[in-house]
Amino acid sequence: MIFDARDLIAFPGGANYSDTVLAGIHFNLTTLEHWNYTLYSNGTLSNGSKCMIVSEAYAPKLLYPNGTFINATSCYSPVNPIGLRAKIGIGFAVAFGFLLMGCIMALRKHGRLFLPAERRFRPIGRRWQWYWGILTATAAVISLFMNIDVDRYYLPELPIVLTSFFWYLLQMCTMALVWEAIRHWGSWQERQYIDPNPFILSQDDRRAMFEFFIPLVFYLFLWLNFFMIVPRSWGKLEKQRDDDQTTRYAAPTATGIRPKIAAFFLLASWLITVGSLRHSIKNYMPRNRGIVNRVIGFVGATPPRFVLLLIFSLAMIAYQALCAWEFEWSVLKVKGDRAAIYLGGYTPSLLILIVQIFYGWVSPNEDRELIRQRRQRGVETDRDLGLVKKPAWWRRLNPDYVAGGESMRDRIARNVNEIGGGRATTRGIDASLANRATEVEAQQNQGLEMNSLARTASNATARSGYGAGSESYGGKSDRRRTERTLAVAAGMLFPSETSTPGVAERRRELMLDGPPPPYNPTGENQGRGRSRQGGGGRPSSNERSTSTGTTGSLSGAPQQVKSMLDI
Structure with missing residues (x-):
């Protein structure tokens, strides 16, 4: 604990020269001086290693000669009531909690597969935006709930560090969320573009190389922002116990060269995101001629969702840069401006999540949408060829109709099982021939x-x-x-x-x-064969033999053909 000399005050007098009174309780002044205890103007007693509150409600009751206090309350205890910063933070935390559940539901909806996974379009590519959304909401909830202890702690300590740390993570996750939303939109446009003809675009041209390297460049600048912010000393940020200490230690730490450079790295990530959007519109949307028409086409082809995301993310970056220059409006200051903290520090991320979840709610699953487009193309192709699709009832009357979602392979297996089919074996063939010979002999x-x-x-x-x-x-x-x-x-x-x-x-x-019967060229006896009992008539058509065997014809007398009906 570090205080300026101007914050030190003398011990009040007591009953004698070795006695002092703190909050109405007598303490041995000689013992206090022996253990280097000092009284400060903010109502604390400290010797550099221990700090205790000596106000009316939290003053210690007894001091032993070895420097130990009885019923002492540490200076870094949540003894203050909840302030305005904590109350507003609770409301924002609840909102981010609901948005966290919305991101999980959107991930389940859009992350499911209804088509075989393709090597060119991996399923994790469309899930990343929801993963970053979950991380964004989680970081926001932790940072906002830590604001409760920022207000309640008697002297600032770890809560302000945790709040600031997770707030910086919130900024990075939000920027990654915007990037993944725009990058995946371009991938989705490419997937729809090549679905009718997978060979219309090459996978090793300049366009493909740009799409391969631009994510690496984006995450390079995002991680540079992370390394400028996180790996540094956070202890000086706790030294906001009085105005002089805040000016000497906390403000220079929050507005140093590292936060300023980090803000520029985050702005570079935003510019790369805009470049990725421009690339997707240029390659997968109708092209325009001329500079003016290209600008108009770029604005017209940009989905309204991305316009909002880019505006909100740019406002978020602007506020982070403002915190790097003005400590008075920064989230890192314990007594900072509440309106600036929540409007600039948390509202842009909140609005970005709301826009994303609304999009996830109203938009269909991409696999389902691709199936619908393929079905629509099939209908248009059938219309061009003059083919008419049979109604549903016709398929049920068709013998080839497969009911209940049964595949053709399952249907064949079921038919084979019904007739007792199986793998042919020598033993089975021999047994079949033996049974057949026995039946014929019988x-x-x-x-x-x-x-x-x-x-x-x-x-x-x-x-x-x-x-x-x-x-x-x-x-x-x-x-x-x-x-x-x-x-x-x-x-x-x-x-x-x-x-x-x-x-x-x-x-x-x-x-x-x-x-x-005898041959009659006049045809009088045709169709009037004698009865079977008469012994001379030709058998009727249903009594004639249909055998095609030739064994009998070789051993018997030649057959005399009388008419075509005898053949």
């Missing part, structure tokens, strides 16, 4: 001993072209049903007497009707 042995119901079913099956071995399987084995289905299909495609016994049986049944 059907050949039955012959004419089948009952009338089985004969009727067999005849109907034979007339329909499936053969005798194609009775429908009524069991529960999917594997057996598959094997029977394959056997029927093979019999239909490759009929023979050995593999399909139904051919010989069908030939025998057809010969029971007798020979075909």
Whole structure:
């Protein structure tokens, strides 16, 4: 604790020369002088290492010969009531707290992916502005809540340092937020520009190189601002216990050469942000000819959100520069101007967050917007080609319609599972052939001993072209049903007497009707075939054999074609 000699006062007299009275309590003056205690005009008692309040309410009750006080209150205790600076700070802190929740909600909305991540446009690129928004709101809340202890501490100490430190972080995070918002807007314009044709812009031209290096330059100046502000001695900022101490120690620290240079670095970051905006408008917006038209086009193409962000951020930088030259209006001063502190120090960042969160609330997710644009381009292309999109009810009636969001791969897998499909194995093929041979042999042995119901079913099956071995399987084995289905299909495609016994049986049944009717060139008997019981008529169309086998034709008599109906 350092005070000027003009702040020292003499100990008041007591009962004798070795006695003094402080706040109505007698203390041994010899002991106080032995331990180098000094009384100051602000009501404190200190010996350089210890400081105690000696006012009426907080004066110590007893002093031991070893220099120890009983019931003493430290000078750096929050004993004062909340002042105007703390009350306004609480209101601002609550507002920044709500904005912090808004940034988190906006991050969740705009950070979600609905399209595959692209290497050219990484998801973290659009999230950075919300990350910086969260850091901005957090730094503001800490700095503003520290203002409570700035007012309540009897003598300034650590709270004013924490308030000032997080206020400088608030300025840097706000500038980074503005930069990321404008940079990402340019990236979003590029993404929309190349989405119809990914090869319309090269990735190694002058434009791409500019977009690669300009973020590095911006963050270089931002971190230079950080290194000018943060790595320095903050202890002298606490020495604002009286006016003379404030003038000698605190003011030179707050208005030194480092804060002045830091303000210029922050202004350079702002100019780089404007340059990035100009670059994005030049490359991804309609171009204008002439200097005047370019200026008009630049102003017209700039979103209103960025106009507000750039104005508020410039006001923030101007106030930081003002604090570097005028300590009276600075946030770093304990008894500084309250209106200047909150209007210049916190209001620009508050307004920037409000604008950003409002934008995040009204604007759609970029992936969803890109999907909408692709769908719109598809509709326009279909209109140009003359294609008409089917209504929703048509897709449900279409056999190829996939319901419930089921993919084609899932649908094929479901169909394979229903018919009992699986990986073919040698054991399965051998078992299928053995079962088929057993069934064929059993059907050949039955012959004419089948009952009338089985004969009727067999005849109907034979007339329909499936053969005798194609009775429908009524069991529960999917594997057996598959094997029977394959056997029927093979019999239909490759009929023979050995593999399909139904051919010989069908030939025998057809010969029971007798020979075909005689040829009549006048066509009187066409369509009037004799009945089956008559023995001489031609079978009707639904009774003729549809077999394409050739085995019987090689062993039997040549067939005489009477008319085209016999073929």
